[in-house]
Amino acid sequence: MTAQLTVRDLEAWYGESHILHGMRFEVRKGEVATLLGRNGAGKTTTMRAIMGMLAQRKGSVGFEGVETIGLASHQIARLGIGFVPEERGIFASLSVRENLLLPPVVRQGGMGVSEIHALFPNLAARADSQGTKLSGGEQQMLAIARILRTGASLLLLDEPTEGLAPVIVEQIGALIRNLKNRGLTVLLVEQNFRFAARVADRHYVVEHGRVVDEVPGAMSSRDVEKLKTFLGV
Amino acid sequence: MFELIGVPPQALFGQLLLGLINGAFYAVLSLGLALIFGLLNIINFTHGAQYMMGAFAAWLLLNLAGLGYWPALLLAPVIVGLTGVLIERFLLKRLRGLDPLYGLLLTFGLALIVEGAFRQVYGVSGLAYPVPPSLAGGVNLGFMFLPLYRGWVVLASIVACLVTWAVIERTRLGATLRAATENPALVQAFGVNVPRLVTLTYGFGVALAAFAGVLAAPIYSVHPLMGANLIIVVFAVVVIGGMGSILGSVLTGFGLGVVEGLTKVFWPEASNTVIFVIMAIVLLIKPAGLFGRAT
Ligand SMILES: Nc1ncnc2c1ncn2[C@@H]1O[C@H](COP(=O)(O)OP(=O)(O)O)[C@@H](O)[C@H]1O
Numbered sequence: 001m002t003a004q005l006t007v008r009d010l011e012a013w014y015g016e017s018h019i020l021h022g023m024r025f026e027v028r029k030g031e032v033a034t035l036l037g038r039n040g041a042g043k044t045t046t047m048r049a050i051m052g053m054l055a056q057r058k059g060s061v062g063f064e065g066v067e068t069i070g071l072a073s074h075q076i077a078r079l080g081i082g083f084v085p086e087e088r089g090i091f092a093s094l095s096v097r098e099n100l101l102l103p104p105v106v107r108q109g110g111m112g113v114s115e116i117h118a119l120f121p122n123l124a125a126r127a128d129s130q131g132t133k134l135s136g137g138e139q140q141m142l143a144i145a146r147i148l149r150t151g152a153s154l155l156l157l158d159e160p161t162e163g164l165a166p167v168i169v170e171q172i173g174a175l176i177r178n179l180k181n182r183g184l185t186v187l188l189v190e191q192n193f194r195f196a197a198r199v200a201d202r203h204y205v206v207e208h209g210r211v212v213d214e215v216p217g218a219m220s221s222r223d224v225e226k227l228k229t230f231l232g233v
Numbered sequence: 234m235f236e237l238i239g240v241p242p243q244a245l246f247g248q249l250l251l252g253l254i255n256g257a258f259y260a261v262l263s264l265g266l267a268l269i270f271g272l273l274n275i276i277n278f279t280h281g282a283q284y285m286m287g288a289f290a291a292w293l294l295l296n297l298a299g300l301g302y303w304p305a306l307l308l309a310p311v312i313v314g315l316t317g318v319l320i321e322r323f324l325l326k327r328l329r330g331l332d333p334l335y336g337l338l339l340t341f342g343l344a345l346i347v348e349g350a351f352r353q354v355y356g357v358s359g360l361a362y363p364v365p366p367s368l369a370g371g372v373n374l375g376f377m378f379l380p381l382y383r384g385w386v387v388l389a390s391i392v393a394c395l396v397t398w399a400v401i402e403r404t405r406l407g408a409t410l411r412a413a414t415e416n417p418a419l420v421q422a423f424g425v426n427v428p429r430l431v432t433l434t435y436g437f438g439v440a441l442a443a444f445a446g447v448l449a450a451p452i453y454s455v456h457p458l459m460g461a462n463l464i465i466v467v468f469a470v471v472v473i474g475g476m477g478s479i480l481g482s483v484l485t486g487f488g489l490g491v492v493e494g495l496t497k498v499f500w501p502e503a504s505n506t507v508i509f510v511i512m513a514i515v516l517l518i519k520p521a522g523l524f525g526r527a528t
């Protein structure tokens with residue numbers, strides 16, 4: 001398997017504050033990789049830097065052999081990367097249907113609307129509601145669903161289980177495994193490492209804006225202890 | 234005909250029509266301002282000058298190129314809209330992320346430059362623009378005489394507002410525009426070329442102002458300061474309606490035009506100030522404006 005996403009020496013700033021200090025990791029085609037780390041470690045910033053959403057970033061982010069560090073955010077998305085932000089980003093002035101149809105199709109092979117509605121029946125039932133009237137779990141499903149339409153082959157999911165009930169977390173876990181079976185690549189940010197351990201092939205531990213360790217998906221008890229220390233749980 | 238509270242109906246309906254016409258200009262101009270403010274977060278003080286440029290473009294097309302009213306109604310907004318595209322590309326773009334005050338100062342300065350330049354070339358006496366022959370004359374409605382051109386101005390404004398509203402509320406493009414107004418960075422991260430959308434939106438808002446300018450040319454004389462006076466009232470309308478609400482700015486525009494017209498009938502002395510009085514009251518009671526969302 002070859003690397004689909006290659007991050008090398010990635011640095012990023014918010015104004016004066018230097019947040020990422022040489023992130024290095026890669027995600028192989030068709031795998032689920034996670035970024036684990038404490039609050040404030042720089043996981044979200046890494047996602048936003050990959051998407052080109054920060055005013056200032058340097059280093060190298062290669063996607064399927066294309067260097068993206070000089071590209072604008074919309075050009076990066078059009079290479080086939082779909083982003084589900086931590087705050088979910090459901091638009092209040094758009095209906096559920098409009099939210100779903102908002103991201104342009106960037107590649108062939110995305111799911112059709114009927115396929116998405118079969119996978120997420122609630123979104124079909126509430127297509128005409130205001131996007132932000134959905135429950136937290138439904139909003140998360142919508143945030144993921146609208147990316148599946150675009151044909152993106154790499155999905156960046158930033159804490160998709162944050163603040164959701166266990167039964168919804170279970171559904172999202174099943175969904176991620178389903179996406180992996182369809183051949184999609186997923187980069188997942190998680191705080192909940194029990195959840196991460198069940199879906200991921202590989203974990204990167206992030207601390208102070210760099211990757212400090214790599215752990216295989218199936219963790220040994222030593223790995224678990226080590227991660228607990230890193231995450232402070 | 235009978236009299237209404239001592240006012241002859243001719244005078245009443247005449248002022249009502251004048252109010253509707255003013256309201257039509259308020260509505261089209263504040264609609265453009267609301268669109269621009271929503272996406273660019275800039276209060277476009279050049280708007281009045283761009284309305285004036287629309288009227289001048291029509292006058293120049295007629296006198297230099299021999300192109301009449303109907304081609305001008307299409308061409309003038311396109312030409313002035315393109316100047317808006319250039320302004321956004323080369324000037325406003327650099328202000329992104331800065332305090333909205335910078336945008337206000339820049340567009341205000343631009344308005345002074347543009348109006349000053351036109352005054353230098355065309356003086357202040359005003360130029361006549363003929364009513365298009367197809368809309369000359371009028372019809373007697375029984376209760377009043379309706380000049381055809383004035384009826385057309387109201388109709389064309391309503392249609393322009395309705396079409397703009399429908400595009401924003403009912404189409405994919407409109408949904409993208411609304412989303413980009415909420416969270417431009419995320420919409421761009423979905424693959425939408427938001428900088429281009431911003432440029433086109435500014436160009437369209439400016440084109441709307443120019444469209445109003447062409448509509449105005451046969452009614453008022455074409456004058457370098459025709460927009461400077463109007464835009465102050467339009468900003469009051471925008472404050473009353475609530476910045477950023479599309480439908481709100483349209484309804485408020487027509488509504489206040491009518492209120493102004495009626496004031497002229499019943500209390501002529503107050504007609505120049507009534508909109509500002511309403512603005513003060515609205516600011517006291519509902520600072521976000523009648524249709525605005527408090528933030
Ligand atoms: N918009 C911002 N402006 C300034 N600093 C920020 C901003 N967003 C995050 N930070 C800072 O960057 C660091 C990394 O944040 P983040 O990437 O959100 O962490 P994580 O997602 O791992 O919890 C934190 O110290 C945070 O305070």
Ligand SMILES: [Mg+2]
Pocket residue numbers: 043044045086
């Ligand atoms: Mg985060």
